[in-house]
Amino acid sequence: MATEQDTAALKERIEEALRGTDVEKASAAIASVHPADRADLYERLEPELGEAFLALLSAEDAGELLGFLEEEVREAVAARMPRATLARVLDKTSHDVAVDVLRTLPPSDTARVLSAMVTAQEVTPLLGHEDESAGGLMTRGYVALHPEMTVHQAITFMRLRKPLADEAYYLYVLDAANHLQGVVNLRELMISEPETPIVEVMTKDAITVEPGTDQEEVARLIQHYRLRALPVVDENRVLKGIVTADDAMTVASEEATEDMYRMVGLLSDDSVFAPVVVSARRRLPWLAINLVTAFLAAAMVAVFEDTIAKAAALAVFMPVVAGQGGNSGIQSITIVVRGLALGEIQPEDARRVLAKEVSIGLVKGLLFGAVIGAAAWAWQGAPAWGLVVGLALMLNMFVAGFLGATIPLGLRALKLDPAIASGIFLTAFTDVLGFLFLLGLGALMIEQLK
């Protein structure tokens, strides 16, 4: 099968075939591409060829394609598909993808498509859950076994039922009322003696989540316990669905992107290939907030305009004090935000984390304060310059360590995302306070600075 290494060339061949009238040639070219790469290819195709591309796919292939497309593209594809076709395609895609698509349709269309779907009974109960929760990620694609079965009966049952591609890996033992009794490992099933009762093969104390559990937590649990799938149960331990490890991997990757984006004030739906106007509009709000904070810093400087007019060299040290403080604090924030996201920092660790970042801020502040202070003294020829600049830097780096830990820990304590524009808040503080320390000390010692 052709993999992405060859797709640049393939893209041209397929585009050419789609432009021509040789349907078979185009179909053959598409068939030679892995479904994951088909999605990439479709996303990069000239828009007018997209329709022709879709028309050549079977319902199975189109269903698989939906699963690999970026969310926005998927929505656009679904919106343009005839409702009857869409119903057939959604029958062939995984439940969580079908649910995502159905949610984006106008309500009347959702009902129409659902009524034409063979899998409506499985998909409908999933529609009520939050998108970014365990409920929104789960699928009903698993095999339910009876506690009374033997290993042999379970294997025969599977051979007759012929579960879909992935389903066969997720085997759950449910009683008549769908209460989760245990999880069976396919390997155990294969290597156990045929007459062994299934209850002796299953793991009883499976780790589970509830439908409302946040998707970030779901991904973390799957990664932490290295699970293949995580069963989602209600408060009575009735199995509602499962979240699979590959979805967890996608979520973990999206959440990492989101954290990186949020720290610098980007919205999580921004992307490299969004149109300029869309991206610009998405980036403006936080930059506007940043402008306000920059005005605060400017206002702080304005307070000391007279001092600067008297000792203009103070302005020279402004970027040093503000910049070192900002970068130092951003390091602390990054460590803490990532530690929280990965679950390394638990609530009881807050005090320890704070103490550590403050200590590091102090160590760095003493060190860099001494260096910069000495440089300032040497350059300006008066010891007061060393004191003012060195002390200002030291104080600012100390504050940066304190805020670098406090901002994300505080946001988490308030049940907010610890990453939200925390970088922008932090640099606002290190700018404003850095200028206050530098120019304030400068004003106090103005006589010694001249």
Added chain:
Amino acid sequence: MATEQDTAALKERIEEALRGTDVEKASAAIASVHPADRADLYERLEPELGEAFLALLSAEDAGELLGFLEEEVREAVAARMPRATLARVLDKTSHDVAVDVLRTLPPSDTARVLSAMVTAQEVTPLLGHEDESAGGLMTRGYVALHPEMTVHQAITFMRLRKPLADEAYYLYVLDAANHLQGVVNLRELMISEPETPIVEVMTKDAITVEPGTDQEEVARLIQHYRLRALPVVDENRVLKGIVTADDAMTVASEEATEDMYRMVGLLSDDSVFAPVVVSARRRLPWLAINLVTAFLAAAMVAVFEDTIAKAAALAVFMPVVAGQGGNSGIQSITIVVRGLALGEIQPEDARRVLAKEVSIGLVKGLLFGAVIGAAAWAWQGAPAWGLVVGLALMLNMFVAGFLGATIPLGLRALKLDPAIASGIFLTAFTDVLGFLFLLGLGALMIEQLK
């Protein structure tokens, strides 16, 4: 099984049991904890209790523990274990973990431990590979089937061999010289007719990598194609080992952390709970570089000291121009670094990405330049203030967009990590150039500013 929700309480119970003499009570408490949580627990245990904890684990449990521990802790545990015990423990852990541990031992110890290991034959060939490559991640834990087998024979073979926990999921068809012929899905094996030849059930054109493939690429391929495992073959298609999806998930998460860390000049082995001195030493080098760049910015300001002495309000706008430029550029860098890491940006996209980020920089520059320019004019009462401040900000945001795309794309073109301290480089430029634009324009129009 107790999960992490309960571990805070469990930790106390276990610490208490370890301090006492009731070995059975302590063993029972430890046995009730999931292996993943045992690792967390061990890492948080008071050091003097760690030895007692380890002494209570069987070789299997200790082997499993090693797989879940942080790399640094794992090394420390291995270093302290008697060599004979370590050999027994490594026999029970996955090959890639065993290899990682063996690599950290003094060479003479490696030989001694290996000679005592039952799995030495499987592990030794893995020792020669780069740690952060497919070769360093791979394990030989898979089931090798013959092309002449039938489905029934394959199942019987597995039932007799009783492969270890995970191995059973990874079935590869190899000829007599270990050339990879195809991959068999466990589900296909279960639902196919017993007399079907195995070659009819297998997938022939499996996606593979070579041992030297970088681990980031390995993780990306596993995620992109949603694989359970990725076979590693040499240039003759001889199967050398496999990389499993759970290892890929760990790698993807580590690489995301590394990118976040590197952008702000942190080393990837820094962590929340490293001792203050260790962390401080790790963070100093880049902050020292940052200090040099801050001096450059300061030097730029120093050039215009006379101008500032004449129009001190220029200093007020310094943080606005530098800060808006820096934050705007950091947004571009974050988008590009993440797009490169996720493989969304391919080499042929460089021009398009650059054009987009420059356009956004221009849009943002025009907008914010107009706002700030108007504010400066209004505050200082002379239109020249609006021109100087507005134009400086516009230019700086334009440059920020340009550099925000060029720095990571350029680092990637030079085969360097696009994230390496790119944030620190960028803000160096936006500071220096921002001050040049603002103070340079100010100097040119100094007569109109007074």
